[in-house]
Amino acid sequence: MKIISIISSARKNGNTERIVRHIEEDFLQVSIEKGLKVEFERIHLANSDIRVCRGCRICFDKGEDLCPLKDMLLNIRDKIGQADGVIFASPVYVEDINGIMKNWIDRMAFNCHRPAFADKTAVIVVTSGVGSSNHALKTMKSALLTWGFNLSAQSKFRTGDFMEDDQIKSCYGNEIKVIANKLFNAIHGGKAEYPSFYSLIVFKVQQKYWQKIKNTQNTFNYSYWENKGWIEKSCCYYIPHNSNSIKVILARIVGSILSIFFV
Numbered sequence: 001m002k003i004i005s006i007i008s009s010a011r012k013n014g015n016t017e018r019i020v021r022h023i024e025e026d027f028l029q030v031s032i033e034k035g036l037k038v039e040f041e042r043i044h045l046a047n048s049d050i051r052v053c054r055g056c057r058i059c060f061d062k063g064e065d066l067c068p069l070k071d072m073l074l075n076i077r078d079k080i081g082q083a084d085g086v087i088f089a090s091p092v093y094v095e096d097i098n099g100i101m102k103n104w105i106d107r108m109a110f111n112c113h114r115p116a117f118a119d120k121t122a123v124i125v126v127t128s129g130v131g132s133s134n135h136a137l138k139t140m141k142s143a144l145l146t147w148g149f150n151l152s153a154q155s156k157f158r159t160g161d162f163m164e165d166d167q168i169k170s171c172y173g174n175e176i177k178v179i180a181n182k183l184f185n186a187i188h189g190g191k192a193e194y195p196s197f198y199s200l201i202v203f204k205v206q207q208k209y210w211q212k213i214k215n216t217q218n219t220f221n222y223s224y225w226e227n228k229g230w231i232e233k234s235c236c237y238y239i240p241h242n243s244n245s246i247k248v249i250l251a252r253i254v255g256s257i258l259s260i261f262f263v
Helices: 015-033 073-082 099-107 134-146 165-188 197-212 220-228 245-262
Strands: 002-007 039-044 085-093 121-128 150-158
Touching: 002 015, 002 073, 015 039, 015 085, 015 121, 015 165, 039 073, 073 099, 085 099, 085 134, 085 165, 099 134, 121 134, 121 165, 134 150, 134 197, 150 165, 197 220, 197 245
Parallel strands: 002 039, 002 085, 085 121, 121 150
Antiparallel strands: none
């Protein structure tokens, strides 16, 4: 089992990285108790060569592998694809994720058109000096759900300028343990096979869009959906799943209604 932590803070061993480390430690503990091995890898976006998007649309029109920016983006994408779970962590700057995380999300925007992570489970963590972090959570949640992720937990931590490890454990030890357990249980309970009502709606809205343009254009994105079999009326999600049939039917109805306004 492998867990990838994607951290956007440029502050070495700062509040954001400390919170992530404590989640990893608790995840390791529960894995040991269950007799399972786990491998962790942290990716520091601030130390990674992730350049600013040029807006050339090549990733949309021809595929991300042809992106003219030959940096570390696709390497990170591949690491996520090989992981069982992902921890996304960002500090809050001006009531949102920091620019480093936002730039990375912008560069990964092709996943909004070609969701590739429906079998992956993630948690979201944000840290702030005060309490204005709801918008930061929303920014990351919106992106990850559109990319297909199963989101098992999201949490915000008010840490001030700097919080020592003993303070973190005292203030947030229980919350961190809950996050670690939710991530572990989601991975081993196959939660990705039980998409949320929201995720089912997102799929239906996207599906209606590609069905609508079926006879008007044949783009790289359309071909991706067609090859996956996602355009077929009988398909109701990116991957085989075990969601309640009533929830699926209701989500498809809601998605069809919303598509009238957004597609």
